[in-house]
Amino acid sequence: MNETNAGGVRRRSVETMVPVHNEAPVQDDGPRHRAEPPAGAPEDPRWARPALWAILLLATALYAWNLSSVTGNTFYNAAVYSGTKSWKAFFFGALDAGSFITVDKPPFALWVMGLSARVFGYGTWQLTLPMVAVGVGSVALLYRLVKRDFGVVAATIAALALTLTPITVAITRDTNPDPILVFLMLLGAAALLKAVRTGRLMPLVWSGVAIGFAFNTKMMQAYVVLPVFFLVYLWAANASLGRRIRNLAVGTVALVVSSAWWMVVVDLIPASSRPYIGGSTDNTVWDLVIGYNGFGRIFGASSSVGSQGNGASFGGDAGLYRMFNEIMGGQISWLIPFALIALIGGLVLRGRAPRTDAKRAALMLWGGWFVLHYLTFALAEGTFHPYYVTAMAPGIAALAGIGAVLLYRAFVEGSAAKWGWVLPGAVAASAVWAVVLLQRVSGSGTLYTVAEVVVGVAGAVAVLGLLIGRFAKRRRLIGLASLAALVALLAGPAAYSVSAATTANTNGTNPTAGPNTGGGMDGGGGMGGGQRPSGTGGSGSTGQSTGQPPSGNAPSGSSSSSTNSSGKGGGMGGGTQVTSEMITYLKKNQDGATWLVAVATDQTASSIILESGEPVISMGGWSGSDEAMTLAKLKSLVKAGKLHYIVISDSGQGSTNSEISTWVKKNGTAVSDYSGLYRLDASDVG
Secondary structure (H helix, E strand, C coil): CCCECCCCCEHHHHHHHCCHHHCCCCCCCCCCCCCCCCCCCCCCCCCHHHHHHHHHHHHHHHHHCCHHHCCCCHHHHHHHHHHHHCHHHHHHCECCCCCCEECCCCCHHHHHHHHHHHHHCCCHHHHHHHHHHHHHHHHHHHHHHHHHHHHHHHHHHHHHHHHCCHHHHHHHCCCCCHHHHHHHHHHHHHHHHHHHHHCCHHHHHHHHHHHHHHHHHHHHHHHHHHHHHHHHHHHHCCCCHHHHHHHHHHHHHHHHHHHHHHHHHHHHCCHHHCCECCCCCCCCHHHHHHHHHHHHHHHCCCCCCHHHCCCHHHHCCCCCCHHHCCCCHHHHCCCHHHHHHHHHHHHHHCCCCCCCCHHHHHHHHHHHHHHHHHHHHHHCCCCCCHHHHHHHHHHHHHHHHHHHHHHHHHHHHCCHHHHCCHHHHHHHHHHHHHHHHHHHCCCCCHHHHHHHHHHHHHHHHHHHHHHHHHHHCCHHHHHHHHHHHHHHHHHHHHHHHHHHHHCCCCCCCCCCCCCCCCCCCCCCCCCECCCCCCCCCCCCEECCCCCCCCCCCCECCCCCCCCCCCCCCCCCCCCCCEEHHHHHHHHHCCCCCCECCEECCHHHHHHHHHHHCCCCEECCCCCCCCCCCCHHHHHHHHHCCCECEEECCCCCCCHHHHHHHHHHHHHCEECCCCCCEEECCHHHHC
8 A cells, every 4th residue: 555644755665665564562471472583584574584694694704704814812812722721720711721820801701712622622713713603693683682673674784784893893803702792791681671571580580690691701891781771671671660670689689690600709719729810909809890890991090000091002092082083983983973863863753652662672772782881981091992892883783773764764754844854864974974984094995995985975875865755755766865875884884894804913902993093002912823832942032012012913933023021010021032942941941840931921921821832920910010929929839849930130110029039030040041031949949
């Protein structure tokens, strides 16, 4: 039936572009609802399932292309390798197989990668395989969540937008824990939305469990979405107020138990029987939660890492504009203008819906997801890396898909005075911003020049086509203009994503997509990459980071320029080259010791672990300021024959480390061929 609405456009056009049978009921009491498979339901349009599989294939290609070029984060790679050698190191997330110190994150992501490495062997693709899997899984899961309430058109756009988010492509091709974090948060969102629709308790419990596992992946970052989770359930759940409050209380208990179990177990174990908790000030996981991985990230104040500053060298200065600056803009901001307009427009359109309206609840969830992450990342004054914002991508992508459908319907069916300008305005805003982003990298390659032309032309065609089609009552013109709008919105991020997938990634500690705009500096690493430790010598050297760490990681046994320590490790290892020749010497003269050598920082230790295959002590943690090693502990290890070699220098500061440096120089034997290397034996302890 070709009805004509108030705007003069036939009703059939809306049914053609956004099928009515994909509308979800406003309320769903649960028992009658039958979950649809992610690949689509039989009643979907014929194009829906092929489109979804094409998107999933595209995501797989972008995330998995040429994985041999990926080095990954040597810090986590070393911890995974150590976990394959020792179940104790595996459980605690220790950097070394001797379990002297942990990494500065909880171990769930390390467990996932470690299990893959234990099954398939240790290597680059074995560590990145789980990341590719959860990355593609996140795309499929977002499709399923958006489709449930807004249909296949919105879901397809959302899935494509998430797939083509540049920073998501870059970080999924790495061994940082963020892809696993995002997938677990999406699982939590899926369970929450089911709890909202049905009013039942168990989905809410499972939502809390999922966020708890996310907490054990990256601690407090997993909790960014919690305020909106609580708000959406309390406001929109299909249950009485008393039942909602009771269910939230039970769900909170599940969240706390799922989050805290590993922390409680570790902190109850005597310190002498477990590794030092890297990044903490008092050797407890609790301090790591509230300090380094908690308020220290937001306020830039943590007694253990206060010298790290505000992280401006990685993501730019803190402030509301941070997501749009030259470092971050190309990573995440392409669809933010469209998402903001879509959120506001969608809430207005659903403003008079019942309290339990599923569409408004979903809008609140994705809008809150986006806004809370935006404010957290934009205003954070602690250490900040661009890849953190991949956690914001699902909110932006969902709003883009949902907004495309809601604003299209309002544009076609609503009055010209109220809604005739909103969709064209949203497309124009995002297209103009995309051109600005691409002009920033003009001259960086043909790919970006072509993308700029495509965005400009497609954006102009889309806006003009929408306006002319609306007021001239041309349904086909509106449809073609809508396709042009999709091209205009996604051409820019697609160019960055293709670049991220096809360019060799040698900066595993701080991966970014697209041209270098100043945000790609490594956060530390050295050589080692994701390769299996070879145990062979070479011409390379393994160095510690300076204030501006090296930009890449060289494979094991290959050449790598050495760098010097910033000296924050109290003189342990600063200014000393740890070469492959030195590693060969250390292995030859290890004499049954548990640890090959003790060095200042995690960066140097992880590189030596990956080249030598042997446990290495990091005495000062990531920044060199952890008090993991004391003089008493050092004497005990030497006396027991568990450690013979230590690297020190004269550039140290800090009473504890200076005490160690002085004692080693007085009692140890300098290895003349390697400056800064000392040998210690039980007889030296006295």
